[in-house]
Amino acid sequence: MVKKKRFSAAELRVYDAALRLYAEKGSYDITVSELASAAGVARGTVYKHLESPKQLFNSVATRLASEMDERIAASNSEIDSPAARLATGIRLYIRRAHENPHWGRFLIHFGLTAESLRELWTGPPSEDIQAAVEAGEFNLDLNAIPSAVALLGGATLTGILLVLDGLKTWREAGIESAELTLRAFGLDAQQAKKIANSPLTELKEIK
Known part of the structure; x- marks a missing residue:
């Protein structure tokens, strides 16, 4: 280990x-x-x-990605449904950006372009999408998962932007982004609304 x-x-x-x-x-x-x-x-x-000033950005981005992955995983540890885990992750990202605007702005600027941040979308979120497909929650072809991950990243970052620009509260943006993403992936509209509006767990600290 x-x-x-x-x-x-x-x-x-x-x-x-x-x-x-x-x-x-x-x-x-x-x-x-x-x-x-x-x-x-x-x-x-x-x-x-x-270690190297030239590698500063990669160090910061890698630390952010691994830390958030760990905290989301810990927060989702008691959620069985992969669709619910995905929705919770979206909402926790948006709430954290509200609580820490610089963190949110960093993601908006670099979240879709920096290779060091790719883990945010290609790690646990991708695994949850595949698990939701296999469990029959999402109606997607497995070969469409990379595009689904891209949609997820775009929805999450746009939700963050809406909050930081004062156009939505973090609750509104989180719920709406999660619900629309679940529906885009083929989840029943009523179930998507129920999951997206469920009580939101705290983002757990990692010791």
């Missing part, structure tokens, strides 16, 4: 500041000086906690 890496307080400040800068700029280009200033640390501290 691979031992999970623990981050120091200074390292977390550097990563959180980097995510905020990427979200604000919408660009891959940030300097060590910008990062040190945003994190409130010396340049030497930044270099100490980065």
Whole structure:
């Protein structure tokens, strides 16, 4: 079993500041000086906690993806229906973006284009879609799953954008995005509404 890496307080400040800068700029280009200033640390501290400044974006994105995957999996651990797990994931993403707008903006800018973030869509969500097809919840051909994953990612990120732009509350965007996605995948309209409106679990912390 691979031992999970623990981050120091200074390292977390550097990563959180980097995510905020990427979200604000919408660009891959940030300097060590910008990062040190945003994190409130010396340049030497930044270099100490980065394996390579050139790999900073990939490090931030990979950490975000793996952390969210783990938290969603933990939150979904008692949900048997793959369709319900998928809907819960959509809603948790949208709620977290409301609670942490920089996190949400980072996903909007890079969630569909950065290879380091591909795990967000091709990991557990893809597996849940396939499981829902095999369980008879979704009416999809298995070879359409990559397109279904793309639709899922687009619906989730658009829901986040609606919230961050003040056009929807996180509850509205989460429920509507989940319901419409389930219906697009072939789930009965009444069942899709029921699942999308079910009580939302908390996004569990990973120790």
